[in-house]
Amino acid sequence: MSMLATPRETALSDSATLSELVEAQGIRFVLATFVDMTGKPCAKLVPASAVGMLERDGVGFAGYAAGSIGQKPSDPDLITLPDAASFTPLHEIKPGLAMVQCDPHVDGVPWKYAPRVILKSVLARLAERGITAKIGAEAEYFLVRREASGALAVADAKDASARPCYDARDLTRMYDHLTEVSTILNGLGWANYANDHEDGNGQFEQNFEYAEALVTADRLVTFRYLVQTLAERRDMTATFMPKPFTDRTGSGLHMHMSLWDGDTPLFPAPDDPRGLGLSPMAYRFVSGLLAHAPALSAVVTPTVNSFKRTTAATTASGATWAPRKATYGGNDRTHLVRVPDGDRVEVRLADGSANPYLAMAALLTAGLSGVDAAADPGEPGSGNADLPPTLLHAVEALGADPVVSGALDAAGDGVAAYYAQVKREEFLAWHSQVSSWETDTYLTAF
Numbered sequence: 001m002s003m004l005a006t007p008r009e010t011a012l013s014d015s016a017t018l019s020e021l022v023e024a025q026g027i028r029f030v031l032a033t034f035v036d037m038t039g040k041p042c043a044k045l046v047p048a049s050a051v052g053m054l055e056r057d058g059v060g061f062a063g064y065a066a067g068s069i070g071q072k073p074s075d076p077d078l079i080t081l082p083d084a085a086s087f088t089p090l091h092e093i094k095p096g097l098a099m100v101q102c103d104p105h106v107d108g109v110p111w112k113y114a115p116r117v118i119l120k121s122v123l124a125r126l127a128e129r130g131i132t133a134k135i136g137a138e139a140e141y142f143l144v145r146r147e148a149s150g151a152l153a154v155a156d157a158k159d160a161s162a163r164p165c166y167d168a169r170d171l172t173r174m175y176d177h178l179t180e181v182s183t184i185l186n187g188l189g190w191a192n193y194a195n196d197h198e199d200g201n202g203q204f205e206q207n208f209e210y211a212e213a214l215v216t217a218d219r220l221v222t223f224r225y226l227v228q229t230l231a232e233r234r235d236m237t238a239t240f241m242p243k244p245f246t247d248r249t250g251s252g253l254h255m256h257m258s259l260w261d262g263d264t265p266l267f268p269a270p271d272d273p274r275g276l277g278l279s280p281m282a283y284r285f286v287s288g289l290l291a292h293a294p295a296l297s298a299v300v301t302p303t304v305n306s307f308k309r310t311t312a313a314t315t316a317s318g319a320t321w322a323p324r325k326a327t328y329g330g331n332d333r334t335h336l337v338r339v340p341d342g343d344r345v346e347v348r349l350a351d352g353s354a355n356p357y358l359a360m361a362a363l364l365t366a367g368l369s370g371v372d373a374a375a376d377p378g379e380p381g382s383g384n385a386d387l388p389p390t391l392l393h394a395v396e397a398l399g400a401d402p403v404v405s406g407a408l409d410a411a412g413d414g415v416a417a418y419y420a421q422v423k424r425e426e427f428l429a430w431h432s433q434v435s436s437w438e439t440d441t442y443l444t445a446f
Contacts, residue, residue, distance in 0.1 A: 018084040018100060022051050025089045028096030032059050033221070034080050034104050035115055036067030037419055038302075039355040041225055043099075054082055058105065068422045069104070070113030070415065078104040078111060086218045092184050093229055101218045112412025115357035119217060121410035122361040126368070132260045133364050136210030136344075137220055140251035140352060141227060142202045142244050143174065143236045152244060154202030155236040163317055165199040174204065180230055181206055190219060199317050200248035210256060210344075213364070217356040220253075240352030242301070243308035247316045250309030251352035253300075255363060258344040259285065268342045274380060276330050277342020286328050286337050286345055287377040288370020288403075289363065290385070293326035293336060293349065295401030297387055298394035298423060299362040299408070300350035304430040307390050309351055323348050326385040328377055336387075339380075349387075358408065358419075365407035392427045395420050 022030065032054055033043040044059050058079040063071030066078070080102035090097045103120070104111040111117055126133055143155040154160070159170045171178070178195045185192035191209035198205050208223075210216065224240060231238035243250040259266045259281070269279035278286075289296070301310060312320045321333055328337035328345075338346040350359050370377075377383065388394035398404055398420055405416035 016084065018055050018082050018087060019051050021084060021087045022048050022098065025091075025098065026096060027089060027098045029094075029098075030054070030082075031090075031097065031099040032080060032082055032102050033099055034061075034078075034102045035221055035355060035357070036069040037113065037115060037355060037358065037422065038068055039115075039221075039224075039353070040067050041221060042066045055084075058082075058102070061104070063104070063106075063111075068419075070111070070418050076106055078106060078114075080104045083218075085215075088188060088222050090184075090226070092180070092187075093226070099222055099225070101221065110411060112409075113415050113418065114411075115355050115361075116214075116217070117411045118408060118415070119214060119357040119361045122364055122407060123213060125410070126259075126364065130261055131266070132262075133213040133360070134210055134258050134260055135213045135216045135360060136207075136256035137216055137356070138205055138207060138252065138254040138256075139220060139223060139240070140198050140203060140205045140253070141238050141240045142200065142251065143177070143204065143231055143238055144202060144244060145236055155231075156202060159197075159201045161201070164197055164201050164203075165317065167197055170201075171195075171197045177230060177234060177236070178204065178206065181227055184226060185223075198249065198251075199319065199321060200245065200250075200315070203249065203251065210258075213360050217360055220356040242303065242306045242351035242353050243312070246308070249315045249317060249319070249321055250312065252309075252322065252348060253350040253352055253354050253356070253359070255347040255350055255359070256340075256344045257285075257347060257363065257367070265343055267344060270342065272342065276339045276380060278339060278345075281371055282342075282345065283377055284371040284373070284375050285367035286339075286370065287375035288367045288373070289337055289345075289347060290326045290328060290377055290383060291370060291375065292366035292401055292404050293385065294388050294394065294397035295404035296349065296362055296366055298391070298398035298420070299404065300347075300354045300359045301394065302355065302358075302391070302423060303353045304391050304427055306351050306353055307388070307394075310349070310387055311389055321348075322351075324387060325383070326387060327381060327383045329380040332381075335381075361410060362404050362407040365410070366403055369403045390427065391423060392431075395423045395427070 030046045031043040058081040060077035063078040064073045082100040086101035088099045104114040145155045182192045195206045227238045267282040323336035329335040408416040
């Protein structure tokens with residue numbers, strides 16, 4: 001018999017306390033989790049006997065040691081307080097294990113550098129306007145192994161065809177891994193509705209139903225943990241790195257976004273004269289996304305490796321499936337913003353390295369800036385603005401964009417500047433390394 005929670009049981013998290021959920025689910029230990037700005041999951045393992053203390057007092061972390069989250073070694077501890085609504089039993093990972101997402105605080109105040117705190121601040125601004133954001137996310141990843149030489153290789157050696165996308169044979173060889181993930185997602189009530197082989201050898205995608213923005217962000221953090229943990233059991237590595245292979249398609253984190261007033265969707269308009277089924281508000285939202293695309297790149301494509309995906313000329317399969325210009329259109333996967341249906345817009349810029357909380361905060365803020373400005377994106381397919389070619393260019397664009405910087409500063413000033421400096425240092429650390437490409441190209445060239 002499965003020890004997974006049923007959808008009915010997980011729904012209790014809306015009203016039940018964490019202690020009640022732990023007792024009802026037979027939980028022995030809880031991963032009290034938060035992420036730093038890079039998206040690294042940080043946690044302490046709290047026994048069920050101490051969950052009451054966790055609820056009351058939180059649990060402390062040395063923030064500087066945890067990662068990029070705005071702290072120095074001399075700063076007070078981050079005290080993370082759990083959000084019972086995010087409680088997720090993970091019996092299939094370890095019997096009696098659960099995960100709960102937490103909000104870091106310092107000196108009793110929500111920590112302005114904490115990504116979850118930032119997204120909650122942006123969502124609070126939306127709530128003041130009577131707006132709810134709902135988001136679905138397509139999280140692509142590769143299953144890989146290290147060869148004896150140290151080289152990275154696709155985990156399934158037989159997954160080597162030139163056009164592997166949707167190949168039933170490649171999919172079936174990973175059946176055990178994919179179905180285990182699917183079973184867990186459905187047991188949690190996330191409604192996994194498709195699992196497929198993507199365009200790159202060794203690349204997969206497993207979809208679950210959209211939800212309110214914070215719920216989807218929390219689920220993405222848990223999803224990555226699940227996929228990586230289950231892959232390790234089979235001696236594989238699941239990587240959300242945007243471009244692990246030079247000649248293959250990169251991994252995106254496509255965001256399907258919509259705004260709602262209660263139960264009323266604000267994006268659909270069947271009488272849209274442009275034929276995409278979008279309301280004037282939706283077009284204005286798209287305009288905001290396109291206008292701020294360069295600065296958004298620093299947040300939704302946040303690594304040096306990200307720009308190997310967005311600047312790729314082609315791949316072995318013949319397409320990159322990543323936008324190269326800030327354009328929008330209908331059911332056309334070459335655009336930065338695709339409109340598959342009139343009820344939502346799909347942002348195809350974000351990649352697997354994006355921190356889901358920061359990405360959603362920035363995208364929603366940029367889109368709403370277009371709504372407030374009553375901006376118009378022009379006809380579908382129009383616009384030809386280039387995206388930044390490197391992380392450093394994107395960071396420079398972020399510094400010049402008060403709207404996207406304002407999203408990162410939603411919980412307090414100084415966060416955007418800190419984030420930009422972290423990313424600038426990341427770029428320069430990479431740039432200072434002498435690569436094999438350089439020695440191959442220059443060693444005897446002069």
